[in-house]
Amino acid sequence: MFRQSRRTIHVLRDQPTPSLERLSKRARLLPSSPIELETSSSSRILSFPPSHALSSWSAPPRTLLLVQKPDDSRVRSTMESVLSHLTTRYPHLRLIVEPHTARDHPEFHDLTVVEKEDRALLGLHTELILTLGGDGTVLHVSNLFGQGECPPVLCFSMGSLGFLLPFHIDSLAEALHTTLTGPVPVLNRMRLACTPVSASGEVLDRCSDMIVGDAGWQVMNEVTLHRGGQRPLVVVDAYFDGQHLTEAVADGLLLSTPTGSTAYSLAAGGPISHPETDAFLLTPIAPRSLSFRTVILPGRGVVKLQVSDRSRAPAELLVDGREICMLHSGESVIIAKSPFPIPCIERSEGGNSWVRDINSLLQFNVGFRNKSLAPGGSGD
Known part of the structure; x- marks a missing residue:
């Protein structure tokens, strides 16, 4: 169990349960309205956006859950920079973390800690999720919200391979600003x-x-x-x-x-x-x-x-x-x-991330090349 130190640490179970009215007004990413197109024959058709079309917030997000890969010195150091950026640039956000994140970063105040036995409460308090690590951190998020709806997930990599990590940590400031202000592309991954x-x-x-x-x-x-x-x-x-x-x-x-x-x-x-x-x-x-x-x-x-x-x-x-x-x-x-997919925030530029990933990560359909036939080869 996480023990409170001299700094201000809040435990999620001690936070007031949001009222039904507040829950109905919580921040959600909602798909854009159908786009009305006009054809050459002047007849109007409706083009419905795909699952990764732009989505906008119904209200500004107020709570952010941070999920980091545990027991990794690089991730721990990077999370320190993330917390510093968040507390400086977005002081209005309530930051929710797991116990190992709070222990790793004692210099940050006013964190809300969710202990294992209180994970069922996350759905009531979380409006956006930020992950730092590999694909396993996204699977962990799915487990944290294994009882129902999962909030939008913004996933950052640190140069490691991963199919579920559209953003590199170097783009944190820009990606976070775009996500919090919207609109952003969202891919709803089936569960x-x-x-x-x-x-x-x-x-x-x-x-x-x-x-x-x-x-x-x-x-x-x-x-x-x-x-x-x-x-x-x-x-x-x-x-x-x-x-x-x-x-x-x-x-x-x-x-x-x-x-x-x-x-x-x-x-x-x-x-x-x-x-x-x-x-x-x-x-x-x-x-x-x-x-x-x-x-x-x-x-x-x-x-x-x-x-x-x-x-x-x-x-x-x-x-x-x-x-x-x-x-x-x-x-x-x-x-x-499941009626509760994982809404993953995607990059707005660079095309479909899945196409990019199967080519860069899996080397999809890359054949074996004879080096002797390549420019500069000996041909022997």
Whole structure:
């Protein structure tokens, strides 16, 4: 538990709960209105903005959650500069931090600390999120807001590779100013809502760590059933909208979002998907079959992954790489498209960041070149 020192440290649970009226007036990024276009025939059509179209604030943001990668000296030093800039340039913002950030920076006053047991309160107090670190910090944000709606996320990298980090830390001042004043492009990254259930359809109490709210737990990358350890292959039945789709005899089976297509799914042999695709990717992990390939399913449906009665071992349930619980024969996890995506603020220049990332990070479709044929090569 974070202990208060001589400086002014506020604990989130001690802050007044916002009234319903105040919550209704909280700052939100709302998509721009449909653009009215006039064609050569003088007829008018409406062009609806894509998911990453410009969005504007309904009111000026007043609270900012800072999420930094822990136990990293470079990130710690950079966060000091970020806090200095924020407290100097935007003194009206209430800054919310995790305990390790408050401990790392004792020179900053009037911070609000959210302890682990108070994370469910973040949705009531947070209007904007700033992350500093790698892609893992964004997954951590999804976990922090795993019970429902997630505020807009502004992600900064420090030169490290990452698919979810459109801004470099060198652009902090400009990016933060643009974000706080708007309008900004926003990419709504799909999340999955998953709930583990018993053979009779009841929510599994032993997996209570992931059950928050009626919508289940919100997952950004993937939901996985895996044999884990030294257990034999698991047998998992996959259902789509109540119909039996296939039986997987494999190390495991995972269902990923388009954002998660470049994570575990890609390592397991799955395809690359644009993050705006409205689909699920069902990918086997080392299947006992040469013909089992990724199945792409429409995002409107419901997927059930059930441990088969023929399985000789239980399956380990993981969400975004976190171990949740073991599912036994007849038990399953129900997965649907979440009503709460992750709204990621994008750069307004330089084109689509996803296109840039698959080329720069994955070296997409880059062939092998014979150096002897390149200019200056020996040709021997």
